[in-house]
Amino acid sequence: MQYTGATHSEEALRLLASVAEQLKFPLTSILRKAELGTLTGDLSLVDANAIQMHANAALTLVDSYLLGLQLLSSQQSLPLEPVSVSSLLVDVAHELQAMAKQYDMKLELHIGGKYEPVMAHRAGLRAALVSLGYALVESYPHAGGHIRLAVHRTPHGIVTGVYGDYQQINAAQWRTALDLKGKAAQPFTALTGNAGAGLFVAEAILQAMETRLRVSKYQKQKGLATTLQPSQQLHFV
Amino acid sequence: MANVLFIEPDKGLGGTYVQAFEHAGHTVHMAATAEEAIMTVDEQRPDVVVMELQLPGHNGVAFLHEFRSYNDWSDIPVIINTYITPAKMDQARAALKTDLGVTVIMYKPRTTLQRLISTVNEQVRA
Numbered sequence: 314m315q316y317t318g319a320t321h322s323e324e325a326l327r328l329l330a331s332v333a334e335q336l337k338f339p340l341t342s343i344l345r346k347a348e349l350g351t352l353t354g355d356l357s358l359v360d361a362n363a364i365q366m367h368a369n370a371a372l373t374l375v376d377s378y379l380l381g382l383q384l385l386s387s388q389q390s391l392p393l394e395p396v397s398v399s400s401l402l403v404d405v406a407h408e409l410q411a412m413a414k415q416y417d418m419k420l421e422l423h424i425g426g427k428y429e430p431v432m433a434h435r436a437g438l439r440a441a442l443v444s445l446g447y448a449l450v451e452s453y454p455h456a457g458g459h460i461r462l463a464v465h466r467t468p469h470g471i472v473t474g475v476y477g478d479y480q481q482i483n484a485a486q487w488r489t490a491l492d493l494k495g496k497a498a499q500p501f502t503a504l505t506g507n508a509g510a511g512l513f514v515a516e517a518i519l520q521a522m523e524t525r526l527r528v529s530k531y532q533k534q535k536g537l538a539t540t541l542q543p544s545q546q547l548h549f550v
Numbered sequence: 551m552a553n554v555l556f557i558e559p560d561k562g563l564g565g566t567y568v569q570a571f572e573h574a575g576h577t578v579h580m581a582a583t584a585e586e587a588i589m590t591v592d593e594q595r596p597d598v599v600v601m602e603l604q605l606p607g608h609n610g611v612a613f614l615h616e617f618r619s620y621n622d623w624s625d626i627p628v629i630i631n632t633y634i635t636p637a638k639m640d641q642a643r644a645a646l647k648t649d650l651g652v653t654v655i656m657y658k659p660r661t662t663l664q665r666l667i668s669t670v671n672e673q674v675r676a
Contacts (some may be wrong), residue, residue, distance in 0.1 A: 338560060339635055341659045345566045348663045352573055372659050380637060436637055 321438045330382055333375045340375070341418020366415045370447050375409070377440040377514045380542070384437055384521035391437070391522060395544040396431035398464045398473045401439055406462050409446040417456035423463035423531070431471050431541035434522050438541075441518040445526070445537055448511030449475050452504050463531050467540070479504065482535045484528045486523055491516070512537065551575040557587045557601035557613070567590060567600075568662040570667040574580070576670070582606070584613035591623060598673050600666070603632045614650040627673040629654045631661055 322372045347364040350356025356364075375441045384391060406422045413420040442462070450460055461476040482504060493500035494513050519539050529538035554571055554600040559582050571578045581587035581593050584605050599617075603610035610630070611654040613619070616622055628651060632639070637658050653676075654669055 334633075337659050338563075341633075342560070342563050342566065344659070345563060345570075345663055349566050349570050349573075352663065353568060376635065376659070379635065383637065 322437050326382070330379060333379050336375050337372065340372045344372070344456055362411065363415060368410050370412060370451070373440075373443055373447055374463050374511055374514060377444040377518065378510070380437060380440050381517040381521065382513050384434065384518060387521070391434045393432045393434055393522070396433045396435045396438060398428055398471060398541065399424040401435070402442070402462045402464060402473065402481050405439060405442045408443050409450065409462075412447060412450050413460060416450055418450060418453060419457075419459045420450075421459055421461045423461055423465075426464075426466070427516065428464055428466065428471055429543045432544045433541055437518045437522055441515040441526075441539070442473070444511040444518070445515040448509060448515070449477060449479075449504075449536070451507075451511070452509075453477060461531070461534060461536070463536075463538075470540040470542050472529060472531075472538050472540050474526075474531075474536050476529070476531050476534040476536030476538075478487060479535045482528055482537070487526075487528050489538070551577065552597040552670060553577045553579070555579045555581065555587065555590055555594065555596035555599045557581050557584070557599065557605065557610070559583070559605055560590060560601060567666075568661075571667065572672075574667045576667075584608035584610070584616075587613060588616060591617065591626075596626060598627045598629065598670055600629045600631050600670065603630055603634055611646075611650070612662060614646070616653070618650055624651065627676070628655045629656065629666075629669060629673060631656045631658050633658050 338343055344365055347356060347361040347368070351358055351361045402422060402424050409420055445464065453460065458478060463476055464471060464473040466472070486501065490501035490509065499507065501512065512526070519526050524539050524541060526537050526539055529536055554576050556564060556567050556578060558567060558580065561582065564580050564582070568578045568580060579590050579596060581590045584607060587601070601610055601613070605613065614628065630646065630652055632655070639655060643655060646655065653673055656666070656669070
């Protein structure tokens with residue numbers, strides 16, 4: 314099926330949003346059924362954790378996609394607020410912990426140093442980082458790896474993102490992947506064996522906040538990160 | 551233990567809630583629509599109502615307006631457990647709490663059974 318013209322694109326987007334909304338129903342049922350199984354003893358904790366981790370990852374992708382759509386289609390400018398990146402990263406790490414454990418990976422949090430709050434859409438930034446984290450954990454080439462959530466300062470602003478031993482991640486490949494987004498089944502061959510939807514959802518949310526996801530380096534590790542501007546208002550205080 | 555009314559249009563998920571709450575020692579009644587819920591409240595006089603806002607026929611807000619119009623039921627706590635995301639609920643949150651006496655609003659996909667059970671227990675004790 315090929316869509317041409319704005320009307321068809323809008324229709325396709327609305328249909329996709331309905332599909333995403335409806336996907337929440339079975340995913341929620343799976344999550345609650347698995348939990349019930351552990352309460353009644355019908356399901357082992359190990360099995361329940363695995364089921365819940367996968368359902369949670371899918372639900373996060375769906376939620377983040379819908380939030381991205383909502384933010385991008387918002388007629389008004391986004392309500393940005395001062396956000397502490399360090400405390401947001403603690404929250405993101407908490408969300409990603411179960412998946413990292415399931416994939417036998419060590420999740421590290423690098424939030425040392427003092428950073429002033431940044432202006433951001435809190436829910437959007439959180440969703441983008443969680444989506445990015447899930448996508449990178451899933452695509453990690455081997456078990457026992459380290460993945461790092463970090464914040465650091467550069468002359469351009471406060472940079473936060475997800476880092477790891479991604480040998481093949483570079484800016485050119487990321488740009489190519491963005492060009493192939495929605496057109497190829499596997500736009501980012503160097504990193505993921507799937508459509509890389511989590512990466513593109515993170516990128517879409519950040520675009521709505523007028524920032525981007527970029528290839529970044531932190532303490533010899535490569536990753537994808539975004540640059541945020543400190544809140545000037547609080548800076549003066 | 552409490553007498554809990556669930557207003558949940560998804561029968562599969564509703565069944566899971568019934569099993570979990572019965573396992574926790576509660577008595578559970580289930581209604582799939584607002585109309586059915588009004589009849590069940592009348593017959594069973596629940597200690598607490600746990601409801602989805604998106605219902606077939608009359609929606610959850612219409613149910614709450616009718617429910618709160620009866621003096622006898624004005625002190626029954628209502629917990630909203632919904633698929634509507636917190637971001638979309640932001641504008642309605644204050645009105646639901648202030649005008650319609652909703653005590654707690656939860657996002658259904660992220661609300662575990664254990665958290666829902668403990669929230670119901672807290673509301674019953676309050």
